[in-house]
Each structure stands twice: as C-alpha cells, then as structure tokens.
Amino acid sequence: MxxxxxxxxxxxxxxxxxxxxxxxxxxxxxxxxxxxxxxxxxxxxxxxxxxxxxxxxxxxxxxxxxxxxxxxxxxxxxxxxxxxxxxxxxxxxxxxxxxxxxxxxxxxxSGSGHAWFQAALAAGPGSPERDRYIFRDSPDDEPPTPWGASFGGPAWTQVPDGQWYLHLFDPAQPDWNWDNxxxxxxxxxxxxxxxxxxxxxxxxxxxxxxxxxxxxxxxxxxxxxxxxxxxxxxxxxxxxxxxxxxxxxxxxxxxxxxxxxxxxxxxxxxxxxxxxxxxxxxxxxxxxxxxxxxxxxxxxxxxxxxxxxxxxxxxxxxxxxxxxxxxxxxxxxxxxxxxxxxxxxxxxxxxxxxxxxxxxxxxxxxxxxxxxxxxxxxxxxxxxxxxxxxxxxxxxxxxxxxxxxxxxxxxxxxxxxxxxxxxxxxxxxxxxxxxxxxxxxxxxxxxxxxxxxxxxxxxxxxxxxEAVSLRHELQTSEELVFKDSAPGVLHFARPGGWECLANFSEASIDLPDSQVVLASGELDGDQLPAETTVWLRVPTTKG
Missing domain, CATH: 3.20.20.80 (Glycosidases)
Structure with missing residues (x-):
C-alpha cells in the first residue's frame, strides 16, 4: 500500500x-x-x-x-x-x-443448528423465541406464499406443530426477523x-x-x-x-x-x-x-x-x-x-x-x-x-x-x-x-x-x-480519463503519467511510443497482440 x-x-x-x-x-x-x-x-x-x-x-x-x-x-x-x-x-x-x-x-x-432457532422450534407458535425468525400459519396446509428458495424448492418449510418458517436459501438457513x-x-x-x-x-x-x-x-x-x-x-x-x-x-x-x-x-x-x-x-x-x-x-x-x-x-x-x-x-x-x-x-x-x-x-x-x-x-x-x-x-x-x-x-x-x-x-x-x-x-x-x-x-x-506491486507504485489517486481508441480497444489514463491499453479485439494494433511497464502477454515488436493488455509509462512534456 x-x-x-x-x-x-x-x-x-x-x-x-x-x-x-x-x-x-x-x-x-x-x-x-x-x-x-x-x-x-x-x-x-x-x-x-x-x-x-x-x-x-x-x-x-x-x-x-x-x-x-x-x-x-x-x-x-x-x-x-x-x-x-x-x-x-x-x-x-x-x-x-x-x-x-x-x-x-x-x-x-442463521443455520438451523443455531441456539435461537432450536429454542424457536421448542417454544412453539406465538412465543418470543419464534419472533426472532419468520414463522407463519397457513390456512390450507400449503406454504404461506408461492415463493421459491434460491437452491430450489419452496422458500417455506413446515414444522411439526403446523407453522411454516421462511428460508430464501436452504431449509437449513432460516431467515432472521429483522423487525425484532x-x-x-x-x-x-x-x-x-x-x-x-x-x-x-x-x-x-x-x-x-x-x-x-x-x-x-x-x-x-x-x-x-x-x-x-x-x-x-x-x-x-x-x-x-x-x-x-x-x-x-x-x-x-x-x-x-x-x-x-x-x-x-x-x-x-x-x-x-x-x-x-x-x-x-x-x-x-x-x-x-x-x-x-x-x-x-x-x-x-x-x-x-x-x-x-x-x-x-x-x-x-x-x-x-x-x-x-x-x-x-x-x-x-x-x-x-x-x-x-x-x-x-x-x-x-x-x-x-x-x-x-x-x-x-x-x-x-x-x-x-x-x-x-x-x-x-x-x-x-x-x-x-x-x-x-x-x-x-x-x-x-x-x-x-x-x-x-x-x-x-x-x-x-x-x-x-x-x-x-x-x-x-x-x-x-x-x-x-x-x-x-x-x-x-x-x-x-x-x-x-x-x-x-x-x-x-x-x-x-x-x-x-508484478501487476499488484506496480499497482501500488503507480496508483496515487482515484481519477481516470478515457482516451480515443480504435474499435475493440480500451485506453485510459491514470494520474502520475501512466496509461492502460487493453486490446479486446482479435487483431494486433500499433503500440504508442511509450515505455511498457507491464504486459499481460508476449508482445510482437511495436505491436500489441489481440486479447492483450499493457500498462504504459507516458513521457511528460515540459511546458
């Protein structure tokens, strides 16, 4: 740093x-x-x-x-x-x-093994322990809502006393009640x-x-x-x-x-x-x-x-x-x-x-x-x-x-x-x-x-x-300026006289007349090959 x-x-x-x-x-x-x-x-x-x-x-x-x-x-x-x-x-x-x-x-x-969830299961409907999680009744023995869980299946699981608890992920991951x-x-x-x-x-x-x-x-x-x-x-x-x-x-x-x-x-x-x-x-x-x-x-x-x-x-x-x-x-x-x-x-x-x-x-x-x-x-x-x-x-x-x-x-x-x-x-x-x-x-x-x-x-x-070390050396502020570039090329300048030139295209392009301080792949003379990025140290002009 x-x-x-x-x-x-x-x-x-x-x-x-x-x-x-x-x-x-x-x-x-x-x-x-x-x-x-x-x-x-x-x-x-x-x-x-x-x-x-x-x-x-x-x-x-x-x-x-x-x-x-x-x-x-x-x-x-x-x-x-x-x-x-x-x-x-x-x-x-x-x-x-x-x-x-x-x-x-x-x-x-939490996990279903959390002490508070186990207490909620033991305490029963309407208890303060259950209020730490999201338990609901359902009138027709179906999940309270049709929501699906992230890992598949319904987002509700029924417990033996008939209530259902919400889990947007796995049944082993009951959702907390953040109104509590x-x-x-x-x-x-x-x-x-x-x-x-x-x-x-x-x-x-x-x-x-x-x-x-x-x-x-x-x-x-x-x-x-x-x-x-x-x-x-x-x-x-x-x-x-x-x-x-x-x-x-x-x-x-x-x-x-x-x-x-x-x-x-x-x-x-x-x-x-x-x-x-x-x-x-x-x-x-x-x-x-x-x-x-x-x-x-x-x-x-x-x-x-x-x-x-x-x-x-x-x-x-x-x-x-x-x-x-x-x-x-x-x-x-x-x-x-x-x-x-x-x-x-x-x-x-x-x-x-x-x-x-x-x-x-x-x-x-x-x-x-x-x-x-x-x-x-x-x-x-x-x-x-x-x-x-x-x-x-x-x-x-x-x-x-x-x-x-x-x-x-x-x-x-x-x-x-x-x-x-x-x-x-x-x-x-x-x-x-x-x-x-x-x-x-x-x-x-x-x-x-x-x-x-x-x-x-x-x-x-x-x-x-090499890249992380150079980043620490070169990175001095949070500014970035995009420069004109050919189609398929990303070119931007950072304060302190360094630039990034990323060739996303499938054809080589000309390298500018600057010192290459980092290259993601082997260069071809004064050409930047396809799908290759370089960092450049740009000469500063004295005025």
Missing amino acids: NPAAVTDADWYRQAVVYQIYPRSFADANGDGLGDLAGITSRVDHLVRLGIDAVWLSPFYPSALADGGYDVDDYRNVDPRLGTLDDFDTLVDTLHTNGIRIIVDIVPNH PEVIADFEQTLRFWSDRGVDGFRIDVANLLKKDLSEPLPRGRDEDGLSWATHPRLSDLPSVHEIYRGWRKVFDEYSPPRVAVAEAWVPAASRVAYASPSELGQAFNFDLLKAPFEAGAWRRIITDNLELAARSGSSSTWVLSNHDMVRHVTRFGLPDSDLEGTRHKLSGGDDPVVDLPRGLRRARAATAALLALPGAAYLYQGEELGLPEVVGIPDDQRQDPTFFRSPGVDVGRDGCRVPLPWTVDGTSFGFGTNGSHLPQPPSWGDFSVEAETADPDSVLNFYV
Whole structure:
C-alpha cells in the first residue's frame, strides 16, 4: 500500500483484497478440510502476492449445508477449522505482515443448528423465541406464499406443530426477523466481538434481503409479479434495510480507524449507492464485470457507470472477476458469449461448449491487467493468481453444494470453483494437506501449483505479483480519463503519467511510443497482440 495515497481510515478505497475460502485454502491438520492454521502457514504466499487485505469467507460453527453460510454460532470458530486462539494468531500474523482482515457476516439467515432457532422450534407458535425468525400459519396446509428458495424448492418449510418458517436459501438457513430488536442488538454485539479481536472490516452477505414485507394479504397461488425472490419488491432492497446499516455505521465508528464493510447486494446499479455511502457500509460490490462479455465497449460502459455511482455514493468502486459463487474467469473467458456464465458448460460436464483454455487464460490475464489499473478496490479470489480453471468433472457422489441436490439437472452448483488449492507439484493433495482434500483435485493440478508457478518467470502467479506491486507504485489517486481508441480497444489514463491499453479485439494494433511497464502477454515488436493488455509509462512534456 502506498502510504502517501491513503490514510488509515481510507485504506480500503483502493485496496487489493484476496478472498480466502477457508475450507479450500490449506489444511494444517491433515483431515482434508482447510483450516485457520493452514492459512497462517501460508501467509508468506499472501505477502509475496502483495495484497492489502484478506477477506475470510465463513469459518464459524456450521453444519455445512451451504459451505459455511449456514452459521450456528456467529461468535466462535468451527472446531474443524480451529479455535478462537487460532483466529487471533491468524489476525496477528496478518497484521504483523501489513495485511488487514475482513470477515464474512451472514445476517439474512442463521443455520438451523443455531441456539435461537432450536429454542424457536421448542417454544412453539406465538412465543418470543419464534419472533426472532419468520414463522407463519397457513390456512390450507400449503406454504404461506408461492415463493421459491434460491437452491430450489419452496422458500417455506413446515414444522411439526403446523407453522411454516421462511428460508430464501436452504431449509437449513432460516431467515432472521429483522423487525425484532433482539436480532438487531445481537448482530451489533457480533460486530463488536470481531472488531475487538482486531478485524478491520466485514463483507455483508446478501445485504439487500434482510427486511421483508410480510404484511397481509400474502400472495396465494401463482406469484402474480412473476419475479424471483432476489428481485421481489416484498423481499429485496426495501428502504427500511438502510436503517439497519445506519445503526451498524455507529458501531463501526466506535473504533479507530473506523471499521469498514462491503455489501453483497444483488440490486440494480443505482440502488448500490445507498449501501456504499459513508453513513452506511462504505462500499458495495460491483459485480458487473462478472457477467460482462470480453468486449471493450461493454467494459467502458461498466467502468463509466460504476465510477459515476462511486462518486455519487462518496465511496470507491469495487472490481471482481471471480469469487466462490461464480465460474472461474479463466474458463468463462474461454467459452463463447452464448454461455457467458458457464451454465451449459458445467451441466454438460465440460463437453458443450468445450472451453478453449489457452484463449481463456490469455483473456483472463488481459482482463486482470485492465481491472488492476482501475481506480477503486480490486477483489481477487483464491487461485485466480494461479490461473486455475473451473473443475467440471466432479462425481455426483462427491459434490457438496446444496444447489446440486435441490435442483438436479438444472444447476450442478458451485463446487467447481471451490476445489482446494494446489501448493506443490505432487503429493496426495498437491500440498493442500497430508491426507487428501474434501473436493477432488484434477490430476493436472500440480501444473498450476504455487511451487510450479513460482519457478516459471512467465507464470500467471508471477504476472499477478508484478501487476499488484506496480499497482501500488503507480496508483496515487482515484481519477481516470478515457482516451480515443480504435474499435475493440480500451485506453485510459491514470494520474502520475501512466496509461492502460487493453486490446479486446482479435487483431494486433500499433503500440504508442511509450515505455511498457507491464504486459499481460508476449508482445510482437511495436505491436500489441489481440486479447492483450499493457500498462504504459507516458513521457511528460515540459511546458
């Protein structure tokens, strides 16, 4: 991080944040499941990569009905992943190495094993315990509304006494009632608990869903709006949700520097402004590039729109190409635009359409170089610095994602981007652990390992190390100016005399007369090849 560019309170605005999915990062105790001690043992990799912060996906006690996003205790560590002492050691090790830590908070729902949900089941209808969740009667023994759950099936589950509880995701993830002051107070206690242990910020899972309008009459039969739960006006992005986050901001501001948060809010772009404002969470994920074609015009529109939204919110933008929910972008960029999200590719087991991995990798490197040149925060997902592709050939009996089990033949789920990382060229789990891995790794995984790529000067890993280091050196402000460019080319200038030139087209173009300081691929003399990005140091003219 460039200390001249940011203050402690603003560290997140242009940070490079590295997402760790703990169960698939590194396994220290050899049980096949990644753990906190495993992360601590690999901090040297994070230091070499040059990141500013780690975002830690859920590590709390959980039945793993949804990869840890079914939380049974928000103020503890899953014993399979370690202890609170292990967490404290990880935080101290990261901080000693100049790396901050963001942890996931899952406020829309708990796990069904949470003590409060078990108390709600035992207490019965009309009890204060049930009021912490969303229970409803139904007059005809059918779900109270026709809403569907994200992972398939109805969004309501009936309990033995006849009532139904709402779960917008899995039945093992009952939704909290955010009209209940006990729920509000308990989550504020959770934010303080982790902040007191040194956590620098929070990633807020499905931040737009907390408040629901369940006033009568509830819709019966077919949902007349024809909308999914994610966009239903009774369920998503209600104005009252912002009251919650204004309360959280008061908690964040109790600390020095103030704690920060980033909202995962799948809402229209203009609606992200409120979540990202300084009076609420401070930042919101911009996922537009996750679903964008590899096309210069689309990228320019997305960049322009999101920088304008960031200016309106008073925050900085965020940029993402991969995460734990999406097909890895090396694979995505190797598919035709007709399968932009990789859905058909996954369902066919990788046979239709067939991914062009060399092209996908070339485009992924070019896209990463363009992304890292942008003002705002860059969020990287573990393994993308190795160029890992999506794993599509996982046998059905080894899958874990509830999406696969609740929507057979429709969606095989997200396990393919969660396969444990390869650290060494060989070994039982390529250095992940000493006793295999909880998801099967392909035989080719050793070629992508940290060991193999560290030794290769042209590897994806060494490209990421160089790009992140140069970003810290060159990034001095949040300004960007687009320059005229040929069709299929994205060209923009950043303060301090450097520019990014990204050739999204399928033909080479002339390179300007400037010093190339970073290239996503091999150059051809004074030509910038197709699907390649360069950073340029531009000579300044003295007047």
